[in-house]
Amino acid sequence: MNKDFKTNQIYLIAFFAIIFFTLIGNLTRGLWNPDEARVAGIIQHMISSNNFVVPILGTEPFMEKPPFYGILAAFFMKYFNFGALETLRLFNSFLILLTLYFLFKLAEILMDSKRALLTIIIMGTFEGFVMQSSWIRADIGLSLFIMIAFWAIAYSFLKKKLYYLFIASMASSFAFMCKGPIAFVFIFSFWLIFLINYILKNKGQILKLIFIHIFSIIFILTPILIWIFLLLKEPNGQHLFNIWFWENQVGRLSGSSTSLGHINKSYIYYLGPILEYTLPWTPLFIVGLIQSFKKFDWLKFTVSLSFIISMIILSIASTKRGMYLQPLLPLMAIITAFYLSKFLETKWLKVYSYILLFIFTVVVIILNLAPFFIHFLQEKLPHDVYNDLSTISFKQLIPFVSLAALLVIFLKRKSLNAVHLILYTTLSLYFSMYFYVYPILDKSRNLEGVATKVYQFIPPSDHINTVGVNLKETTRGLFDFYYKWSIKNYSYKKFSTLEQLNLKKVKYIILRSEDTQKTIKLNNPRKEFKVVQKIDFPSNKPGEHEGWVILKGKE
Template sequence: MESKAKTRYLAVLVLVVISVGIIAPNLGQISFWDPDEARYAECARNAIKHGHWIIPYYNGHPRIVKPPLMVWLVSISSLVVGKGKVSELTSRLPSLLAGVGTVVVTFLLALAMLTSETLAFLAAFILSTTFLFYKQARFAITDMVLLSFITLACYAFYKAITKEQRVYVWLMYTALALATMDKGPAVGLVLPGLIFLVYLWSQGSLEKLKFLFYPPAILLYLVIVLPWPLLLGKKYLKKFLWENNVLRFAGNPSWRTPFWFYMVNFPTHFTPWMAFLPMVAVAMKKAREDLGKIALPLAWFAVTFVIFSVSDTKRSSYILPLYPAAAIITAWAIGKGLEMKKELTGAWRLSLGFFVGVVMAYALGLVVMFCRYVPLFTPTATAALGLALIMATFIAFTAKLKNFQEGLLLAGASALVLALGYTAFYQPLFDRYYRSPKPYCLDIKARVGTYPLYHYGSIRAHDIFYTAKGIIPSLPRGGGPQGTFFVMTRAKKLESLRKLYPYLRVVKRYPFRDREIILMKGEGKKGEETLRDNSHL
């Protein structure tokens, strides 16, 4: 018994090291890519500087599109680690910790269901080396924190109904409450609730709902969740629940995508383990009698996939909650493949061959991206290109292996190298040569100083964060503001801006990605009239 406990502790330690090793490289060196990263960072800075802890403030206005948990986490991280300074590192630490925690809980959940340390380790390893997972774990947004609490809720739910211990019911409702405070009741409560309901129905165990319906734990959920909406009042119902939950789900034609969007999106983001989907399909057919072990992950995957497929608004990150389930199902299928080698020889060869194709495509993609955006003969780029080509050649041998265990080990090693290649090589290079808005924002900040800064056209969140100024999204009609002022705009808006304010002069042009950012300066006159809102342009 002691040796088993030591084995499990060692497995958890190794998983933590692997997860941190994949997620942490250059975490504080890469600028904010996702617009929401800069929004949460800016809200956290306002919370620390101006005390906006209950209602987050962004660019001088309340922002209640999401509950404040992520803002609180970024603020606490910045106070503890950054001594009050909000940075890329302090903003992303909550996501890193949530990602590592999700990997550990996935191991514990898989262990409880599959009763195999090896398969549980494999499930957690698959999750940690899956592209969308480690990509999102490096972003300062709500998705990874949400995933960690949903995964914890699923673990607590499973333990509660199998062990019938109240402590797990308490844990389940606490996790659901924190998930709700991260992204709202639609995905924090309703989604997990439907997963639990479908699972119990599929097992003919709906009577266990009585055990889960525990008033003291439900009261704890309400105590955690209710204060914030009560403080917001009608704004919570209109702005948050209606506009950002109901309308985004069923009334958002501008984001409408086809029902089959995730049928393509999920496999591509489950890279490189998408290669084992043929193994999953064959194992589920050949080992139907053993499907009960993965009934919860199957319900988890199916409910999440269907709900977000019928939603108008679809993004890759929205189905992140099903990735732990997919990892557990894949690990179970691989375990069946090792048990039933003769029956599943064809599936093994197909999956390993598919894996080779995935790695080759990944390596080719790196080459194409480097050729387009990165000077080819910098030492780092040359090393990264060489590594990609070496990996592609190395993994090709797995297709010829007769020993499937060796093939699986090579696949795992390749997945680890691909993940490290993305976080340690690709992201820093891509950020430096193409993606980072930081250099031009810092230059604008230095040039503008204390003068007003306006924006003509749509405002980017990273502009607000990195210039550390409240950017005014409107310009007075006519001659412009009084005194000296600056305007940021894009090259495509320059002509229309000059028609409105012909006296503006160009201070500097900044090439950025596939566009050009222009800083302009003006000396305003007195007697200007109506404000003109240009934020929609």
């Protein structure tokens, strides 16, 4: 009893630490390159234009995915206004916490409340969760609605309350409306395995199942068809639909849309992200996945098979990104919890926990000693990052606290079981990551400052006469979100063919600094432009830099 009480205490402490870290990770940073500025800009445009059908980036439709995540965020920002960025991040945090709640409810059905809490803790300490959950992306909404669908499907079949399939249907539809058909890839196999098992055990309810599933399909299709109908009614609606469906959905699957990027034909691409995203629980997840097939238990089998089917489909698709695994993290956490709930004291697990303790301690020692050796990396680090890491200040107490905690864990290691040791060790490291490393990264990746430089450099009266040439999505989203400044963006070819009347109105041009060699193309007998300002900022790729060049037209 005392042992169970102590375990429950540890789980509760870890749970509240995860909630706290999740909020801190979301609420204490600006917009990061590359995705966040684009998504935030689209949401801001929805609020100002009241157009909830066609996502707009800058002045142009951006038909990469359906608009439901943006719609939810826009309404949240309208009714809870704590500042645009703060409210948007609070909305993101709310969706993440809801995802954890429904994961708890699902794990509680599959196991019990204690192991459900363990599942949440595993999920919350996954490296993939820590890395992905603080990004403003439609994938956050996708993950939530897939999680609700998983819970409702399990509840309807295990508790024999089939009307819960209507909830699963609506959640599936909303998941589609956040990201597209990929939502059904994750949900379909989970539903199918539960359905087959239910039919085998309840053969007299076939007609009832058919009736409920007919209505469920209606529930799924209604929001989707309404959006498609409204989209087709828009100017150039058929063209917008083709861009969304054929280029961004079918094209990404088949690999025909090479211009959209992230094409990877390797069928083993996701092995690396799986090993990374499940840290520090990776070996336990792998063993749990294998055990679910060696020692048959149909609940474990269902979760594991659903995960594998989803992974096979993702691996067949031509477009691949590690972040696409985010909706599957709950299944990975459940698979790991299934294993841990019965194998808490294995010898190899204890050894693994000691290895983690050693590695994480080395990482924290490096953070503590950073001011003394970071000068060797000065040329490879952004200026702000180097200044922070090379300066000894009160912030240095944060990694010191982590190191002290790890020392206490080391001294008490023999009295802790392996799971508790992994938890304490991981949370000690995350304390430094959230409060020391992330704020430093934010200084280099937060794009508000560089956007402000551009906005303030160009006179307010000329904002309306400023255009972009070959600008990235990030840039257009930044100005839309922070300043409600929608910049018309041209390709070089289109700009060179501008009519004299339109060209005369252009006072300033913003273009990417990597395109400075092409500026000669912007000068022609009709109007000449000269470089008046250069603004650089770090790329999302380590060691690289991006930036903007501002050109002013000669009168």
